[in-house]
Amino acid sequence: MLVQELHKTYKGALEPSLKGLSFSFPEGSIVGLLGPNGAGKTTTISILCGLVKADAGQVQIFDQQQNAANREAIKKLIGVVPQQIALFPHLTAIENLEYFGNLYGLKGKPLRSLIDQYLQAFGLEKAGHKQVRHYSGGMKRRTNIIAAILHQPRLLILDEPTAGVDVQSRTMILQFLREYNQQGVSIVYTSHLLDEAQTICSEVVIIDEGHAVVQGGTAELIARHDDCRNLEDVFLHYTGHALRD
Amino acid sequence: MLRLLATIRKEWLLLLRDRTGLTLLFAMPVVLITVMALIEDAPFRDYQELKFDILTVDNDGGRLGKYIKEGLGQTSQFNVIDSVEGAPVTEQQARSLVNEGNYQICIIIPKGATGAIVSNANKIVNDISRRMGMPENVLPVSNRKDSLHVTVYFDPASKKAFKSAIHQALDNFLTQVETDMLLERIKKQLKRKDAGEENDSMNIQLKAVGLKEQLTGPSQELDVISNSVQHNVPAWSIFAMFFIVIPIAGNMIREREDGSMLRMKLIPGSYLAILAGKMLFFVGVCVVQFYLMMQVGIYLLPLLGLPQLTLGQSFLAAFIVAIGIGLAATSYGILVGTVFKTPNQALNFGAISIVILSAIGGIWIPLEIMPPHMQMIGHLSPLSWGLDAINDIYLRNVGVSHIWGDVGKLVVFAIVLLCIAAGIEKRRLS
Numbered sequence: 001m002l003v004q005e006l007h008k009t010y011k012g013a014l015e016p017s018l019k020g021l022s023f024s025f026p027e028g029s030i031v032g033l034l035g036p037n038g039a040g041k042t043t044t045i046s047i048l049c050g051l052v053k054a055d056a057g058q059v060q061i062f063d064q065q066q067n068a069a070n071r072e073a074i075k076k077l078i079g080v081v082p083q084q085i086a087l088f089p090h091l092t093a094i095e096n097l098e099y100f101g102n103l104y105g106l107k108g109k110p111l112r113s114l115i116d117q118y119l120q121a122f123g124l125e126k127a128g129h130k131q132v133r134h135y136s137g138g139m140k141r142r143t144n145i146i147a148a149i150l151h152q153p154r155l156l157i158l159d160e161p162t163a164g165v166d167v168q169s170r171t172m173i174l175q176f177l178r179e180y181n182q183q184g185v186s187i188v189y190t191s192h193l194l195d196e197a198q199t200i201c202s203e204v205v206i207i208d209e210g211h212a213v214v215q216g217g218t219a220e221l222i223a224r225h226d227d228c229r230n231l232e233d234v235f236l237h238y239t240g241h242a243l244r245d
Numbered sequence: 246m247l248r249l250l251a252t253i254r255k256e257w258l259l260l261l262r263d264r265t266g267l268t269l270l271f272a273m274p275v276v277l278i279t280v281m282a283l284i285e286d287a288p289f290r291d292y293q294e295l296k297f298d299i300l301t302v303d304n305d306g307g308r309l310g311k312y313i314k315e316g317l318g319q320t321s322q323f324n325v326i327d328s329v330e331g332a333p334v335t336e337q338q339a340r341s342l343v344n345e346g347n348y349q350i351c352i353i354i355p356k357g358a359t360g361a362i363v364s365n366a367n368k369i370v371n372d373i374s375r376r377m378g379m380p381e382n383v384l385p386v387s388n389r390k391d392s393l394h395v396t397v398y399f400d401p402a403s404k405k406a407f408k409s410a411i412h413q414a415l416d417n418f419l420t421q422v423e424t425d426m427l428l429e430r431i432k433k434q435l436k437r438k439d440a441g442e443e444n445d446s447m448n449i450q451l452k453a454v455g456l457k458e459q460l461t462g463p464s465q466e467l468d469v470i471s472n473s474v475q476h477n478v479p480a481w482s483i484f485a486m487f488f489i490v491i492p493i494a495g496n497m498i499r500e501r502e503d504g505s506m507l508r509m510k511l512i513p514g515s516y517l518a519i520l521a522g523k524m525l526f527f528v529g530v531c532v533v534q535f536y537l538m539m540q541v542g543i544y545l546l547p548l549l550g551l552p553q554l555t556l557g558q559s560f561l562a563a564f565i566v567a568i569g570i571g572l573a574a575t576s577y578g579i580l581v582g583t584v585f586k587t588p589n590q591a592l593n594f595g596a597i598s599i600v601i602l603s604a605i606g607g608i609w610i611p612l613e614i615m616p617p618h619m620q621m622i623g624h625l626s627p628l629s630w631g632l633d634a635i636n637d638i639y640l641r642n643v644g645v646s647h648i649w650g651d652v653g654k655l656v657v658f659a660i661v662l663l664c665i666a667a668g669i670e671k672r673r674l675s
Contacts, residue, residue, distance in 0.1 A: 011672075049511055051507070051510060051511065072513045072514070073513075075511060075512065075513035076513045078511075080508070080511045082504045082507055082508065083504075084502075084503055084504030084507075085503065085504065086503060086504030086505045086507060086508040087503070087505060088255065088259060088505055089503070090258075090259055090262045090263065091255065091258055091259065091262075095255070095258060098251075099251050099252075099254075099255045100508065100512065102247050102248065102250075102251030103248055103251060103509065103512045103514065103519070104512055104513070105247060105514070107247060131262070147508065148508075151512075
């Protein structure tokens, strides 16, 4: 993925959300897109997905430019796990996954077998026929991830996938992401849980006030500064201690 | 196609599991239609089926009183009452009974009214005879100078249209008596002139041209009267169909809030197919609502003593109109769901706007009885287009070829709203 000089100012906004954001990483990485509130993470993800158009700059994903002509092709390559539980609460997990699978053009037995496979992988095989509104937070998060990978994307973007889940679910999700990455899938991951990011991300991009303040290998960045013992120290080193609104 | 069918299935499952929503969509309109048809039955019957008691005080005792009483009695709308508690009603008593609201109308026929008419007829005939050189002043004429009046007292609460109808009827009776008497005198005078001649030239037909009522619809065998059921069932069905705005707008706002709309937009393929699936489903719900309400008019309301709903003869035309109304209502719901950010805003705006559009669109009371400027505004309401089309089918018995104007307006309305919604959504994303 190559992101070059992205600029974005929303209509009516006083400040630009992105001010020349640039970063890149190779295929097969797990990249942590980190930053304080208001840094521009959500805008960046929206541009990567093709939901929002940048005012200037370019995005290249697997050799394809993100533009109107390639938007649909790129959508096929990426899966997005939004921070919200983007599921229909009154439908069962299977009904939700069947619906989103159908939207991806999947149907019939191949879809059903894929759903069964993922439900089992995420420990939800017994709860597949339960309405999602009756699920715990962890179960919802796991189903939310399945809905994003049904079409076997090459790039998976996750926005705080473990927010509000118990330790067991979090461990399970992180373990799945590692295994999924080993299958060759690139992962972009945002979170405020920096210890979690440190354990899972091979690369880190820290952005603040609309531009990348640093990018590099997680271990390398920690080693670069004597006063930094972990990723949180690196984060504070580059973004400071001032509170953000 | 898979996206469209999947969306229809998803909406179907969601609706099935929302019991409150189901009740609001189907049970509430049934209750609404039943209540409105019952409440508005009396006002609709006023001039059609209800019989009014009319107090008559006949101080004349002559032919005029007899004509008026017989004439009113022969119509299906009036009961002529000339005695109360076994005694002939007096003028003062009649006035007091009307004033207290016990009767809506009282007619006082003055003493000597018939005599005055006879005298007037005689005077005219004498004058004609004189001009024709026949013997003059054969018929007696009264020297009375003051004119007599048949007096009518109305209950102060009587409606203007009712008063006007009574005035018209009484005027007709007076004219008829005067004409009859004049004709009689002319005949008598001519007989006198032709005395001894064999041929009877007096076969005068008074009414050369009569009045005949005929229906204007293409199939004249139907004779449907606009009654409470005939107005309220289609009108409130359209109102209920437009209330689909609330679940659609709520559904869209929830999908936006919980992120499922975002997920749908992240999936490759046109979001329009998803929107089309949603629209098709809700248009289907509207059509089912429409036919359920028609069943209420046909089967339930007659059990409650109301007339049965008559559907006209073109079922295809009614089906097309129901789809048109469904499209307009669904598009309105999508626009409301796009414009507003919270379900509460959408609920309040949606409900109030539909009540306003229905009030000006002739749902509550027919547009025809509104002031002209309100009628002009009312014709801008999509609910009035739907109601006009249904009335054309049910009351005027028209077919498919006659409804395209109204259906076209409903479809254009739907397209315009969808374009506005698309523009707003695009602007929001940018």
